[in-house]
Amino acid sequence: MSKLLLKSLLISPAVVGAALAFGTNEVQAANKANSLTVENQVTTEAAPLQAVPVKTMAIAAAPTAPEVKDTPVFSRSMGSTLGEGTSLTLKADTLVPKVDVPEAETKIAQAVPSASDNSQLLNQIQRYGKEGSNSQDQVTSVSQLRDVSPGDWAYEALRSLVERYGCIAGYPNRTFRGNRATTRYEFAAGLNACLNQIERLIAASTADFITREDLETLQRLIQEFEAELATLGARVDNLEGRVAFLEDHQFSTTTKLEGEVIFALTNNFGDFGEDDNNQVVFGDRVRLVLDTSFTGQDSLVTRLSAGNLNAFTAGGEITPELTQTFNTEIDGTGDGNDIGVDWLAYYGDIPIGPFGQVSTYIAAFGGRHDDYVPTLNPYFQDFDGGSGSLSTFSQQNPIYRIGGGAGLGVSFQLGLLESVIGPSTVTLGYLAGNASDPDEGSGLFNGDYSALGQLNFNVNDRIGVGFTYVHGFHKENSAIFSKGAGEDGIVGTRAANLNQEALLASRIADS
Numbered sequence: 001m002s003k004l005l006l007k008s009l010l011i012s013p014a015v016v017g018a019a020l021a022f023g024t025n026e027v028q029a030a031n032k033a034n035s036l037t038v039e040n041q042v043t044t045e046a047a048p049l050q051a052v053p054v055k056t057m058a059i060a061a062a063p064t065a066p067e068v069k070d071t072p073v074f075s076r077s078m079g080s081t082l083g084e085g086t087s088l089t090l091k092a093d094t095l096v097p098k099v100d101v102p103e104a105e106t107k108i109a110q111a112v113p114s115a116s117d118n119s120q121l122l123n124q125i126q127r128y129g130k131e132g133s134n135s136q137d138q139v140t141s142v143s144q145l146r147d148v149s150p151g152d153w154a155y156e157a158l159r160s161l162v163e164r165y166g167c168i169a170g171y172p173n174r175t176f177r178g179n180r181a182t183t184r185y186e187f188a189a190g191l192n193a194c195l196n197q198i199e200r201l202i203a204a205s206t207a208d209f210i211t212r213e214d215l216e217t218l219q220r221l222i223q224e225f226e227a228e229l230a231t232l233g234a235r236v237d238n239l240e241g242r243v244a245f246l247e248d249h250q251f252s253t254t255t256k257l258e259g260e261v262i263f264a265l266t267n268n269f270g271d272f273g274e275d276d277n278n279q280v281v282f283g284d285r286v287r288l289v290l291d292t293s294f295t296g297q298d299s300l301v302t303r304l305s306a307g308n309l310n311a312f313t314a315g316g317e318i319t320p321e322l323t324q325t326f327n328t329e330i331d332g333t334g335d336g337n338d339i340g341v342d343w344l345a346y347y348g349d350i351p352i353g354p355f356g357q358v359s360t361y362i363a364a365f366g367g368r369h370d371d372y373v374p375t376l377n378p379y380f381q382d383f384d385g386g387s388g389s390l391s392t393f394s395q396q397n398p399i400y401r402i403g404g405g406a407g408l409g410v411s412f413q414l415g416l417l418e419s420v421i422g423p424s425t426v427t428l429g430y431l432a433g434n435a436s437d438p439d440e441g442s443g444l445f446n447g448d449y450s451a452l453g454q455l456n457f458n459v460n461d462r463i464g465v466g467f468t469y470v471h472g473f474h475k476e477n478s479a480i481f482s483k484g485a486g487e488d489g490i491v492g493t494r495a496a497n498l499n500q501e502a503l504l505a506s507r508i509a510d511s
Contacts, residue, residue: 160214160217164214184228185235187225187228188225188228188231191222191225191229192232198214198218254292254293255290255292255293256290256291256292257289257291258288259287259288259289260286260289260386261284261287262285262386263282263283263284264324265280265282266281266309267279267281268312278312283307283308283309284307284337285305285307285308285326286307287305288305289302289304297348297349298347298348299346301344301346301347302343303342303343303366304340304341304342305340305341305342306337306338307326308336309326323392323489323491325384325388325389325390325391325395326384326386341365341366342366343363343365343366343367344363344364344365344366345362345363345366345367345371346364347361347372348360357413358410358413359372359410359411360408360410361408361409361410361411362407362408363405363406363407363409365405365406365436366405366483367405367406367407368401368431368483369404369409369431369470370396371409372409372411372427373400373427373452373454373468374454374464375395375396375397375400376464376466377395380394380395381395381396393491397468399470400452400470401482401491402480402481403449403450403470403472403474403480403484404431404450404482404483404484405434405483405484406432406435406444407430407435407444407449408429408430409429409430409452411426411427414426414457423457423458424455424457425455425456425457426453426455426456427453427455428452428453429451429452430451431450432444432445432447433448433449433450433482433484434447434448434484441475447475448472448473449472450472450473451470451471451472452468453469453470454467454468454469479498480496
């Protein structure tokens, strides 16, 4: 075992030697106040380790080997603390001086109580020795990494070039995203931008501005990212080809065209007595939506609709309870697949500085309150489309169906309360049922109308709360839960769609 320890000490890149024996209480008392530090300084010629006289006792004088409570732990600086009050610190560089171990120390080393402790100590010495040799002048190779992190040399090198030459301004949305790791292709794109900027500086006869260190850094970066730069060029070429194809075949530079077609095979079941004349029907509804943007931040929506499906009847009369989402056509399109505009509206945002922005909604025809106010029902709400629920009642609270037509809606973001109650908005809206009618008792303010106010805030990503109030005015022949004046109701019972005067007249007639 002593030979194995001696060989490990000679092979290790740093010298660690410790020999100490404890005997009687007198020896411990003599050494308790002594602290000895020996430094092994490496010069051109390796100096032998100076022997330090230490009082020891023969191994035979001790009846049993002393109990070692704490196994010496070697730090990365090759320092060790031995015994109580006696410390031994050895410092070494890469060169290793040859050490002659006296015979007395060899005998003391044989007195270590456990062979397993020796094995653990030797493994520890060899592991630290290997770590020290591998960490000399080690540089992370970014070519072996999937991402380039802020701690890599390549990241810092490109950052220095960016700050000196200003070759990267950020992403198109004016964000730099400097707190996350950069992909190799993003890094290659930044490197390519710096190369182009330096080429422009050289062409402008400002070559003196470019230092030799920067050119060497660029050369090293080019070698590391050679494959990514080549791939980046191929990707740009492919992208340019795809963009050219889209420009040649696009519908419009400012307008997107979307469409929806519904084929419905439907029937109803219930006890309507002898007046039940509902049959199995098959029909369709088609919607074409033209979404036009003038600034990139606004949207003008023009929707064309055609269909031939009618709501089911109850006792021979059409009732709102049996209206389905594909039965909500505006009057004028008819039930013979006649094409007509059933919705025309404009969306736009107005920034108001530190207070956020104001979202505006202007409806010229076919507007509804749920077009601009959060209904807090994301899983079923699809604006009477073919992807949500079948009935209008389950899509949203019927309060949003009170009134409709033309008008204005605005939504304010309450940035001041966001830290307290989360993202919050206040929404106000006004819709007139027959805003385009100039007759007496009609128009934008003298006809049917509905005014809405709602406070909405999100507790977290999954929970939102809204407080809604709607005040409406409806004439005798206008349903309350409709899309405008003079239309039939699309949700609720017939009685619920009657205004107060019509409901009173109905009661008098029944009596």
